Amino acid sequence: MDAPDFDELQWMVQQEEEWIEHHEDEFSRDMHDSLGFEAEPSEPEFPHSAAGVVKVLPELQYNAGEKRPLSTEQELDPCKKVRTSDGVSFHDSVNNETLGKDPFSPKESEWSPTSPLEEISETSVNVDSKLPVRRLAAIKGNFMPITSPSGDRVYADVKEIEKTSDRLQSIHGAGRNSKRGTGLLCEPFEVLLEQVEQNLLMQTSTSGDCQDVSENTMTESSAHEALWVEKYAPKSFTELLSDEQTNREVLRWLKQWDKCVFGEKRTCTSVDVLTALKRHPPMFQNRGIGGREGHNNSKAGWMDIKSNSSVDSNGGIRISEDRPEERILLLCGPPGLGKTTLAHVAAKHCGYRVVEINASDDRVATTLKAKILDAVQMKSVMGDLRPNCVVIDEIDGALGGSDGKSAIDALLKIAYAGTKEHALQENENDSAFVKKTSKKKTSSDSALSRPVICICNDPYAPALRQLRQMAKVHVFTQPSVNRVVTRLKYICNSEGYKISARALTVLADHTECDIRSCLNTLQFLNKRKESLNTLDVASQVVGRKDMTRSAFDVWGEILQKRKPKQGRFSGSSAYTFGNCGQQSKELIHLHDLLANHGDFELTNSGIYDNLIHVRYQDSSLQKTVQCLELLGDSEIMDHYALRHQNFILNVYQPAIVLTIRNLVAQPEKPFMEWPKTLQRFKVDYSAKQDILKSWMMKMQPATYRNFRADCLISDLISPLLSILAPQRLRPVASQLLSQHEKEELNDLVDTMIAYGLNYKMPKNGAESFSEASGPVLEPPIIKLIQFKDYQMEHRYFSSTIRQVLSHEVDLEIIRRESVARSSRAAASTASELKRHSVAEMQEVDVPPHVKPEDVMEAAVTSAPGVTDASTHKSIKATTAARPITKPASKPTVDPFAHFRRVSSCNNGKGNVDKDARTKNALAQRDARPIFFKFNEGFTNAIRRPVLVRDLI
Amino acid sequence: MLWVDKYRPHTLDKVMVHVEEAQQLKQLVSQGDCPHLLFYGPSGAGKKTLIMALLREMYGSGAEKIKVENKPWKVEAGSRKLEVELTTISSNYHVELNPSDAGFQDRYVVQEIIKEMAKSRPLDVSGNKSFKVLVLNEVDRLSKEAQHSLRRTMEKYSSACRLVLCCNSASKVIEAVRSRCLNIRISAPSKEEIMKVLQHVAKKEGLQLSSSFAARIALASNRNLRRAILSLEACKVQQYPFTEDQPVQTTDWEQYIVEIASDIVNEQSPKRLFLVRGKLYELLVNCIPPELILKRLLLELMKKLDSELKHEVCHWAAFYEHRMQLGQKAIFHLEAFVAKFMSIYKRFLINTFG
Structure with missing residues (x-):
């Protein structure tokens, strides 16, 4: 050193x-x-x-x-x-x-x-x-x-x-x-x-395992009072409380992704790692739960290693076709049974990094899509190299409404995109890494490469309908009370909180095995240094979960009398309510059930529809009367509450239903069905209303104002149908009818037009109501008097007469229209002519209005003139009349004749005058050259020979 | 054209029933001013006819040139915008509309549309009347809120506009509105009056109508003039010359109710009740007002009833009819009445026959 x-x-x-x-x-x-x-x-x-x-x-x-x-x-x-x-x-x-x-x-x-x-x-x-x-x-x-x-x-x-x-x-x-x-x-x-x-x-x-870290911190921070719920959340697969079957199914589903996510088939763990693991089991036992857990944990770790290595060795994520049939797993069940926990544990177990998207995130379709794509196609650059597993929690809650639907659509699109395309997969390997730039491109065609787990409470939420069909659905059931109690017991022991197993059982029962609420309650009591006795559970100390049940459950509870069930209400009732405790306890339970369900209208209509299936003893119909009266009461109250926005009245609704239950509930299970009658009634009703409305709009104003809708229904339709089918009308062409019959026919046609009715060929032919197919009344007012099991006595015309009538009505309508049009046209041409003639008057001495008036008359008469059936004719007549009125308005040809006659009459006028006039006329003619248009066919117009020389 | 339309009197002078009221109206118009009017009375009594004749009296034949419009009105109600579709019949002088068509939005119709119409003066100054007329049909179907909003409109714009209200039952029109109008009760025509009208129609049509047959038609029509004329025409179409034993046609829904009534009387059990429920639904689906169903059903049941039960049954009918008005789902109350009747009838049968 x-x-x-x-x-x-x-x-x-x-x-x-x-x-x-x-x-x-x-x-x-x-x-x-x-x-x-x-x-x-x-x-x-x-x-x-x-x-x-x-x-x-x-x-x-x-x-x-x-x-x-x-x-x-x-x-x-x-x-x-x-x-x-x-x-x-x-x-x-x-x-x-x-x-x-x-x-x-x-x-x-x-x-x-x-x-x-x-x-x-x-x-x-x-x-x-x-x-x-x-x-x-x-x-x-x-x-x-x-x-x-x-x-x-x-x-x-x-x-x-x-x-x-x-x-x-x-x-x-x-x-x-x-x-x-x-x-x-x-x-x-x-x-x-x-x-x-x-x-x-x-x-x-x-390494970088945030889950692990947080876990550890949780364990460590017990001094800071972590919630027991989190602290004792199952961390390994075997700790899960949910039933074995579901767990395994979920795990198997996740495992099916292995080939897709991890690429190659997994080999056995390398021997040295295994031996290392075997040598040091105690290292993982620091949570004090026991060898079993430690073993599991190590197993999880082993998975993780493998996942890492496989990803690393591949240098990328391989996408293969080996994914489960259903790309999405949907876990549903009431709260507190451990759905989220299962998803997390299972994902971890299989070596995934969990990416959770829950209700706290913004989840409109676009963001959700982006998030899923991010999670599915990318992986963490930092540290954690495990592939992602997307867990979309509370998918039913915040995804409600139209937004939710689109979000689900987006999800499904992602999940099932590219199921048919294999060619693009090579690109995807790269695109998963180069995502940022190529995301737009790949997002549309890439197949889902990571598992997606959705979690919801109510699988039947409307927004989830599609998802439910496409996804693999697992419904959670309540774990057995014993299991919950064992777990609770263990937690209490490790927390040093003394509690009797009996009390725990009551608690679990009370919360319907919602372990989350159990734990929260226990922790709360522990904090207050109180011990849980059975009385507490029933009293207000323990919060009660707001349970919503499906409508069917509610109807079942109402119409079926349950056998007194041991254990369910036995807890504290004896203390509080004495002898009748059992009953009133049950009553309170039902009351809560109803109040929590909330939709009283649905409840009522369900009861109304299913009441008939309940076999209750009722010889003099007293009970039925009472029930119906009660339903009526409820309905009146509901209506009042709606009308006056006074929803506090709904407090009394459960009482009404409970009374009905008291009257009719039977021990055996009644046959139940969803109340469709009211719904069907509404649909049918509005369909008929539409018929009625469209009919009224077709009526002529003068008729329309005389009737209100309900008068039409109650007074008019039946007699009208009789009147429209006179007995004596012979099924022959209208020309062959006698004068009297013709009048009758005309009356009939007139009435039909006034009421906007006509016989028309049915569009699909299947709807013909009478013996022979043929034209039917349109609008179909006949439907307004059709009742089930009722034989109408109205006579119908044979199809020939109906055809004749239909023809006549059409004709008459056209005739009236053309009259109206030609009278309008006549009015306008008349005024135009007037102007013209005035102009002419100033130019020419002799007004040339004689001829135009003739023509006009011809136009007017020609229209009604063609009374004989054919529409073509009348139309042609009017069209023929028009081109004539036009040239007539320009006095080119006739004025000469006129002028000649006039000039011959009074020669007193000078030549100068005449010359001027001819000049004038020629100038006019040159200014407006004549077009000759030859219309093939028959015309009613006045004909006379004209020389071409005259025309030019 | 149907006789109902053909022989409808167009002027106040020509009316055959309610002559007195017509004369009073005529007098009212001749004085140049006119208060708001409220016509009430049963269906088929002649309210509409009188109103139309009145309009003609006021404005001449120009009031008969009418057009029907069905258009959506945009209404701003507070912060949101509503669109109310409304059908109006209008001439140059008057507008006729049915505000209760707007359903629960009727309040906005009254508050916005009617106000808007009432505000503007008629363009035609040459006419001798300085006001126009708004005809509101089925006022009794208006919600209370709508009626309340109506009353201020009636006062505020009375200089430019007169309201003619028309309804079946004045009791459903709030006091405040009634007190602002001249109430004119149009009672159902008596049997004799109906017979007179029928004879008149027959004479015009050149038919031979025996008074006994006319009486039968009048009886069957239930004091409804429109019904009477329609069935006369229907009878004529069926068979002419009339014979004494010729059946007078009833409407289909009434026939159906007869069937229901016999169903009820024949058997009293929950099962039968279920059957009847289905039939009642059929009636309701066909847009027949539930009040009418209940009334008719009661009448049919009465025919088959022992006299000592009649009073009780009537009482219950009234009871359930009232509840029907309070509520919304008529079927509950109709069925409750049927069940009640069954219960009473069954008890009666057991007591009587053991």
Whole structure:
């Protein structure tokens, strides 16, 4: 051991002071690292075994460098540490204090250790900068004299570092300290060596394992009153309280991912690791739970190692097709049965890092998608190399509403994307690492490569419907009371809380085996230094869980009388309620059940629908009457509450239901079905309302105003249907009818139009209501008087008459329209002509309005003129009439004739006049060239021969 | 065109029933001013006819040129925006609407739409009337809130607008609204009046209608004039010339209720009750008002009942009808009535026949 150079020391002091200012945190970390191995070679008892020390050292260094490991237990030794800025090394002081009797120690205390280690040791000590003092008086308590090479004598304050310093605690593998306290140096070297090996193992297995760390801290911080729920949360697979079957199923599902996630088939663990594990089981027993658990834990560790190695060896995540059929696991069940715990434990067991997304996170579709993709496609760069396993907790709660649905959709899309595509998988291997840039691209087509576990309370939440179909669903059932009690008992014992098994049983019963609430209750009582007696459970001391049951459960409870069940209410009822305790207890239970369920409307309609299936003794129907009356009461109250926003009235709703129960409940299980009648009624009702509305809108205004909707239904429809089907109408073409019959037909058509009815061909043909297929009344008002089991007496026309009628109605409608249109057109042309003729009047002496009026008349008469059936004709007539009115408005041809006649009549007008007029006319003609359009077919317009010369 | 529409009197002079009321209305109009009016009376008594004739009296034949519009109204209710779809019948002088169509949003119809309509004066200044008329149908179906909002509107805009309210039962219109209107009760026409009208129609149509047959139709119509004329026409279509034993057609739903009544009387058991429930649902589905069902059912049951039970059954019918008004799900109360009847009837049978 060389003595350090004085200059070197000086320099170091300076350096350190600077460092302290800037890098204090780094230092502290460094210190821990270095401490880890620094202590090893400084074993003063075995200076001769330097070779062994050297052998160990590199490994440790490797560890420290590679992974910023948890430091070994040595630093946690409850030893005293010297804080100086001087060159006194840490381990020296340790030796000085603890091994004071050692003959070598005085010498070593004065000098730093071996030079190769010096630098690190120096830096490590100087965490707390406190310069040594020159005078002894300045130091209170323990001190240490130090002599520098120059001969100066200084005194250093010796301080004890608290064991539970936070920083240390957070990083160190706590919990291993207690046992090690003083033992380190008392053990033979071989043991130490083994321990070093173990440490190595531990570090690889738990490196960066946040779960482990937090676990450990939890155990350690019992002094700070961790919640028992967390403290005693199952940490290994066998500790789980949920039933074996579910556990195994979940585990198997997770295991199915192995090939996909870890790539190659796992080989057996290497022999040396196994033997190492076997050699040191006690190391894992520090939780004091027993060998079994320790074994399990080590198993978990073994998995972890493997997962690491496989990932490392592959250099990437291999995606294969070996994933379970259902990509998502859905765990559901009432709260407090350990769903989340199971998910975590199982994931850990299989070597996954759990990425939890719970209700506290923002979970709209986009963020959820991003999060899942992140978790699924990436892995942690820092430390933890285990693959991720996504646990989406409370998926039913915060995901409600339309947002939830889209979020679920996104989830499913991710999960089942790329199930058909194999080609893209090569790319994915890379993309998992280069994700940031290529995420957009891969997100759409990459297949899910990591397990996703969803957890919910109510699997039948509407938002989960799709998920339920696609995922593997596991429903948790209540664990047996015995199991819960055993566990509770164990926890109470380890906490030193005395409680009788009986009380625990009552508690478990009361909370319906919700272990979380049991533990919380127990802890609460423990804190208050109270003991739990059976009375407490029933009284208010123990909070009762808000249980919501499905509607079916509620109806079942109401309509089925339970046999008095031992144990369930036997607890305290005798104390409180005397003889009738059992009953009133049950009543209270039911009341709570109803009140918690909340949806009284649903409850009521369920009871209403299922009442008929209950076989109760009721000869004079008294009970039925009462039940219906009660339901009516409830309904009135509900309506009132809604109407007046006075929901406090709902407090009384359970009482009504309980009364009904009292009246009708029977011991045997009634047949139950979901109340559909009311729902169906609503659907049908609104369908018929729609028919009614559409009918009313089709009516003509004059008819419409005379009827209200309910008058139509109650008064009009039936007579109308009779009126629309007169007996005497012969099924012949309308031309063959007599005058009287024609009038009747016209009346009928008129009525049908007024009421907006017509016979139309049914769209799919299946809906024909009468004997023969054919046109049916549209809108289908016939449906408004159709009742089940009721034979209508209305006569229907044969399909021929219906066809004739349909035709007639169509015709009449067109006729009326065309009349209206032509009268409008006539009105407009008339006004136009008027303007024209006035203009002409100013130009021409003789007004040319004679002809236009003729044409107009023709147009008007032509429309009604074609009364004979065919629509084509009437349309053509109107179209034919139009082109004629147009040229007529320009007096090109006729004015000449007129003019000739006029001019011949009164020749008194001069030639000049005539010339001017012809000129005028020619100019007009040139200005508006004539287009001749020949329409093929028949026209009613006036025809006369025209010479082409006249036209041009 | 149906006779109901064809022979509807268009002027106040031509009305055949409620002549007195018509004359009073005419007098009212002739004085130039008119208060708000509330017409009430059973269905088929002639309220609408009188209102239309009144409008014609006020504005001449221009009031008969009407158009039907069905459009959504945008209403701002507090912070949110509602869209209420409403059908209106309007002429140049009046607007007719049915605010209860808006359901639970009727309040907004009254508060916003009616107010908006009432605010604006009629454009036509040449007309001698300086106000326009708003006809509100089925006021008794309006919620209380809507009726309360109506009363201030009635006062505030009375200079530009007159309200004509029309309803079946005045008791469902709040006192405040009733006191702001001139209430005109349109009673159901008596059997004789109906017969007179039927004879009048028959004469116009050139039909031979014996008074006994007319009496039968009038009786079957249950003092509902519209029903009477419709069944006259239906009878005529069925068979003419009329014979004395010709059946007068009833409506289908009434037939169905007859069936239900016989079902009830034939057997009293929960099973039968279940059957009846299904049939009642059928009626309700077909948009038949539950009050009408209950009333009809009672009448049908009465026919088959021993006289000593009638009083009790009537009492219960009234009881459940009242509860029906309070509640929302009519089926509960209808069925409760049926069950009650069964119970009473069964007890009676056991007591009487052992």
